[in-house]
Amino acid sequence: MTSQPQDRFDVSIDRVVTGPDDLAVQLPLVARVLRTVPGPDRPDYSIAALRRPLRLRSTVDLLSAAGVDLSGADPRTTTVFDDGSVAGQVYGLVFAPRTAGVVLADVGRWGSTVEVATALVLDPSQMSDRTLRLEKIYYAAVTSVTVGSRA
Numbered sequence: 001m002t003s004q005p006q007d008r009f010d011v012s013i014d015r016v017v018t019g020p021d022d023l024a025v026q027l028p029l030v031a032r033v034l035r036t037v038p039g040p041d042r043p044d045y046s047i048a049a050l051r052r053p054l055r056l057r058s059t060v061d062l063l064s065a066a067g068v069d070l071s072g073a074d075p076r077t078t079t080v081f082d083d084g085s086v087a088g089q090v091y092g093l094v095f096a097p098r099t100a101g102v103v104l105a106d107v108g109r110w111g112s113t114v115e116v117a118t119a120l121v122l123d124p125s126q127m128s129d130r131t132l133r134l135e136k137i138y139y140a141a142v143t144s145v146t147v148g149s150r151a
Contacts (some may be wrong), residue, residue, distance in 0.1 A: 008117075009033050012029070013031065013118070014143075014146040015027065015110050015143065017142040018142040021056070023084060023143075028148075030052075031093055034048060034127075035049065036134065037130060037132050039131065039132030045096050046104050047092065047093075047127060048092065048095060050090070050091050050093060054090040054091075056089070057085070057087055058137060060080060063086060065138065066138055068135060068136075073088070073119030073122050074123075090121060090122070091121060093119055096119075098117060104145075112146070112147060114144070114147065115144050115145075118139075118141050119137040119138055121130070121137055122136060122137060122138055
């Protein structure tokens, strides 16, 4: 799907509903939703760019078990250590509203809050891909985001 400038909007990631504490301590974060792309299971994933990077701490084993392919990770922002640990800075997110039929851009018109599944973009090529590739992202949490003017 193509995106028009008016389709872009800010969201504030305010709270972790379900997810890791190391994400919660980095909130709030603000991201700009750039566009919507289809994925293998739904047509409405939102690709967003963070205003400031999010810190990632994980392991190769955990990420691989989640289906992530680290071969496309940017070595300038992601380091895989000899012990299998992974540290990085994440600049992109993927959002999927938890409630079927909810469209983030519509929530923005209300200036409201919605719960979304939130994934970290680990392969920067996902930011320009026309479809969502699950091996390029890591599902991290369910978060509560404020969409629109308050973001």
